[in-house]
Amino acid sequence: EDQVTQSPEALRLQEGESSSLNCSYTVSGLRGLFWYRQDPGKGPEFLFTLYSAGEEKEKERLKATLTKKESFLHITAPKPEDSATYLCAVQAGQGGSEKLVFGKGTKLTVNP
């Protein structure tokens, strides 16, 4: 069964304290892995797409990496405005049996 597991479920950081969020997956036929950020009561906001092992993407304080079994979202020197739930989603399958599987998310709180 296709599965996406995010850890930790919740993470509290002090402003400036760097850390990483994990997304591990077991799917058949990885097509792409997506990271989204979601603020309470709002729709998810796209951050990154990763397609193959070894790929890295960066945006401001965020850096996403991908291996054959997991992805990391590294947050460098976070600020309070980085507080949100970070969702990982994996596009898997092919030719009419494609699907998108979401992880349960990591709720990040950055204290000033």
Next chain:
Amino acid sequence: DTEVTQTPKHLVMGMTNKKSLKCEQHMGHRAMYWYKQKAKKPPELMFVYSYEKLSINESVPSRFSPECPNSSLLNLHLHALQPEDSALYLCASSQALFQRQFFGPGTRLTVL
């Protein structure tokens, strides 16, 4: 224009009411989605339209009825809902099936 709009923002309805949620995008995307999201849970896929045709129905109860009048519009018709259907309903679109999705702000639905 990289925006997905949803109306209304909030909706309160009784179990005997009939209402509709609306979603619109003008990015030329050919895939559109409806998701249901309960508090502290990831989005749960309900329906997928690809090239204006329903391609995926994730065993959603018939009290939810999707409609895609044209390539820019997506509706979700609601009838005889239950209190447990109260949730944030998200619409999303993507250039192709299950690729990077752009989410709308959601409709907060409360069923009394």
